[in-house]
């Protein structure tokens with residue numbers, strides 16, 4: 001954790017459509033949104049049962065709710081699946097600049113699969129910016145070359161090249177294994193994303209000490225990524241059990257600062273509906 005930066009982590013057990021209005025306008029450096037994909041998953045609510053135009057309308061609603069919160073140089077990542085990504089990307093391009101489509105290859109093992117079409121083994125991540133002046137720190141996410149590759153690039157034209165020393169741009173195909181039941185990182189959530197993916201987004205697209213917002217927090221992966229890299233965080237999760245799990249994941253170590261729990265008396269659905277964790 002970085003010293004000297006005042007950080008806090010605000011977790012709300014609340015519908016983001018209700019809670020987002022309480023965040024300050026122009027206060028957020030980075031949005032990482034992993035909404036229900038519209039594929040019928042059971043999140044203990046009916047949030048994943050939208051399809052077609054209803055799904056696009058839902059995407060428009062949350063986009064319009066987060067847009068005023070963004071700083072002028074802010075960015076937004078959205079996780080989607082191929083079933084809706086085309087329509088949602090078209091929609092978001094009317095309001096933001098699209099910088100990349102990142103393909104998350106979940107590294108699904110080859111085991112038979114569908115007999116009527118090709119097995120789908122990736123998620124589609126849209127990377128958007130509010131302006132061409134967006135914050136982006138490529139050096140923080142470069143992938144180091146291994147010794148053999150470095151040696152193979154030892155011809156004089158490569159010597160002293162910054163990219164050879166610092167590593168390469170991770171590109172737009174991210175091969176990171178999904179989390180298996182036995183994985184020590186695994187929490188009680190059906191679509192938990194690997195920390196490795198989300199940390200990369202935070203490091204590249206939020207300045208140290210900046211603010212990350214996750215409207216659909218789930219198990220709290222974005223909160224953990226923000227906290228462990230010295231960024232502040234605000235996030236919403238509608239399911240009280242997932243919220244409690246997320247809050248538990250971001251508990252600070254005993255010597256890392258103070259932890260305060262504040263109840264939200266309007267809607268108490270879990271032991272704590274709002275958790276604020278601050279650390280210097």
Ligand SMILES: C[S@@+](CC[C@H](N)C(=O)[O-])C[C@H]1O[C@@H](n2cnc3c(N)ncnc32)[C@H](O)[C@@H]1O
Pocket residue numbers: 014015016017034035036037043045047189191192193194215216217218219220221222236237238239242
């Ligand atoms: C795809 S999951 C997020 C997973 C998360 N990225 C992780 O790594 O654990 C989407 C989550 O959004 C929550 N959700 C759905 N509608 C919501 C809403 N309107 N406000 C807040 N949370 C919502 C669901 O309960 C679910 O946990």
